[in-house]
Amino acid sequence: MKKNIGLILFFTTVFLANCTLSSVTHTNRAKDQDFAKAFMEKFFVNFKEGNTKMLYPLFSTSPYTNSxxxxxxxxxxxxxxxxxxxxxxxxxxxxxxxxxxxxGDKPSAEYFISFEVGHQKYITKESFKLNQEGDSVKITYFKVDPIRPL
Structure with a gap:
């Protein structure tokens, strides 16, 4: 009887351990980098064209306010x-x-992407952090550092 309890505990432990390891992490995978670049391309196209209303859904509300x-x-x-x-x-x-x-069980995504951006008056380094929020990805942080004037 003790032998059977030991085997049951062993197999239960192995089964539970495998259940918690059902998550896979990918770092710097090409398709994820392509996604981040395409996402930011939408940002820059709308920014260049002055379509600020098209920028709104790309940003999270959390870094600014809950509104x-x-x-x-x-x-x-x-x-x-x-x-x-x-x-x-x-x-x-x-x-x-x-x-x-x-x-896996708790999917998440973080993207960190930096650009050299030429403006009419300055060249800047612009850095963005994107995070998965539910089923979509949002800009949660950005920083603009002037590199040099033109």
Whole structure:
């Protein structure tokens, strides 16, 4: 009887261990990097064309406020300030792209992507963090560092 209990405990432990290991993490996989670059291409196309309303759904509400209205106001302020200070965008070039995607019971995704961005008045380094939120990916952080004036 004790032998059977020992075997049952052993197999139960092995089974439970395999259940918790059903998550797979991918780091810097080419298709994930391509996704991040395509996502940011949507951002830059709409930014260049002045379509701020098309930028709204790309951003998370969490870094700004819990209100979409406040988030949208911040995006408009960012756009207007950028155009006034830096000038319109003339080109973008990917500097780095790092990704971490977890698949399985608790899927998640993080993307870190940086660009050299040519503006009419300055060249900048613009860094973005994207995170999976439910079934979509959103910009949760961005930073603009001027490199040099033109």
């Amino acid at each position: 979409m209205e406040k988030r949208n106001e911040k995006i408009d302020e960012m756009f207007n300030s950028s155009i006034k200070t830096l000038g319109p965008i003339t080109y973008t070039k990917v500097i780095s792209c790092n990704t971490k995607v977890n698949e």
